[in-house]
Amino acid sequence: MKCAVLVFPGSNCDIDMYKAVEDCLGEPVEYVWHAESNLDEFDCILLPGGFSYGDYLRPGAMASMARVMASVKEAAAKGKLVMGVCNGFQVLTEAGLLQGALRRNQSLKFRCEMVDLRVENNDTVFTAEYAAGEIIQIPIAHGDGNYYCDETTLADMEQNNQIVFRYAGANPNGSIDNIAGIINKEGNVLGMMPHPERAVHEWLGSADGKRMFTSILQSWRDKNGVTQRA
Template sequence: MNFAVLVFPGSNCDIDMFKAVEDTVGEPVEYVWHTATDLSSYDVILVPGGFSYGDYLRCGAIARFAPVMAELKKAAEAGKFVLGVCNGFQILTEAGLLPGALIRNNSLKFRCHPVDLKVENNITPFTNAYAPGETIRIPIAHGEGNYVCDAETLARLKTNNQVVFRYQGDNPNGSVDNIAGVCNERGNVVGMMPHPERAVSELLGSSDGARMFTSVLNVFLSRVEPSAVNGARAH
């Protein structure tokens, strides 16, 4: 199973993501520069956190036009597994791969600390190793993590089980409906503000993030489509 970690000018969590893959699943992983025009050799594409292009205009607004993004859209449409974390989540929403948008925290402050998350959807390729409703501990580090969408989109997210994580207890940024992560309708593209790659060992304060990487490996090894896994778990 081949993992790609996309790297944009200003990415700063790419090494964390690379090491998380090495430490949790031990599968081949490579850095892929934003100018790449071919992602066909990768099964999982990870879009890390940071400040792509300095977060000018809006977070992720410039990165969405990078050459690699056209290939990322093709990969997502082909059913490959895509995870965007923090700035990666912002990039995925700007590119239209996920619904909604991320704006400034309601406190107007950068928040950097562990948070409790409730697993709302454990039938995505990245969350199948969690129990439904389980509370996990994952750190955040963002100034623009306030997830927003209109009422129609929110209703659709709920109907389609696209809310993957919610903040449990304190909402650190004012996100609508306490949303911390969402997926596309197919379930193969997931975006979240908390950093699972920074929670893969108890030495880091939590190992709860490790199961996001082992989850996707399990799905790949099962040699079934994400929809088939979803259907099996739904029954």
């Protein structure tokens, strides 16, 4: 499985994402600059956190118009795996690949801390190695993580089991229905505000994020009939 870590001007979690793939999976991974126009060689596309284009206009708004995003949309339409974390989540909503929007934290303060998440849906390619209802610890670091959608969209996502993670403790940003991460209806595009790539070793404070990466790899192997290397 070959992974692409997209890099926009202002990305600052691209190295974290790259190292998480390298450390957890040992699979090929490359940085891909925002001006690239072809992602055909990649099986999994990762949009990291940061402050793309300085969060001008809105977080993720300018990045959603970058040249590479046309290829991200094509890849998603083909069923390839796409995951956006923090600013990457914002980019995916701005690009229309995920429903809803991310607004300023209700406190109007930047929040950087470890939070408890409940795995609401473990029947996805991203969460297959978790148990349904499991509480995991993943760090957050955002000022615009307040997920919002209208009531009709929320009901639709509930019906389609698209809410993947909810905050299990205190809601750090005021997001509707305590939502921390969602998936598209097709099940191949995930967005979440917490940073699993920063929770892949116990010495980081938690290794609960590692299973997201191993879930992705195992799901890709199962789909493509690839047996695990010895």
